[in-house]
Amino acid sequence: MPRPDPARPRDESPGAHVPGSAPDSSAGSTPGSTPGGLATAEEIRETPEFAELQRTFRRFIFPMAALFLAWYALYVLLAALAPEFMGQRLGGSTITVGLVLGLGQFVSTFVITMVYRSWADRTFDPQATALRERIEGVA
Numbered sequence: 505m506p507r508p509d510p511a512r513p514r515d516e517s518p519g520a521h522v523p524g525s526a527p528d529s530s531a532g533s534t535p536g537s538t539p540g541g542l543a544t545a546e547e548i549r550e551t552p553e554f555a556e557l558q559r560t561f562r563r564f565i566f567p568m569a570a571l572f573l574a575w576y577a578l579y580v581l582l583a584a585l586a587p588e589f590m591g592q593r594l595g596g597s598t599i600t601v602g603l604v605l606g607l608g609q610f611v612s613t614f615v616i617t618m619v620y621r622s623w624a625d626r627t628f629d630p631q632a633t634a635l636r637e638r639i640e641g642v643a
Contacts, residue, residue, distance in 0.1 A: 543639045548635075551635070551639075553631075553634075553635045553638070554635060557628070557631050557632060557635060560627065560631060561628060564620070564627075568616060568619070568620065572612065572613075572616055575609075575612060576609065579605050579606070579608075582602075582605065583602060590602030590605070
């Protein structure tokens with residue numbers, strides 16, 4: 505990021521945004537009402553678009569997290585309560601059911617990450633970008 509030239513005066517005209525300055529107390533409560541047209545975090549959180557963005561995120565994340573935690577809990581419970589099952593060798597080799605399920609934990613982590621990334625690219629990111637652009641006055 506380029507550094508500001510200290511010899512160059514800052515634009516401090518009325519309504520100009522000065523980074524690091526406190527919001528004008530006379531400003532309204534609509535997004536973009538602070539000096540320079542920037543919205544405060546509280547204003548953004550109160551918008552219907554942000555509430556919808558949160559709902560969209562939670563509808564994906566909570567079930568996905570629950571699914572992964574159930575899968576992990578199953579693995580831990582099987583290891584604790586069914587050691588004979590987890591110790592069974594597959595096809596006469598030295599590879600056991602426990603080893604395969606343990607490696608499955610890693611595989612499932614990567615799969616969940618790819619599924620989330622795909623979902624975010626398709627669904628969440630466009631909504632978040634639209635909200636950011638509206639708040640910043642781009643759209």
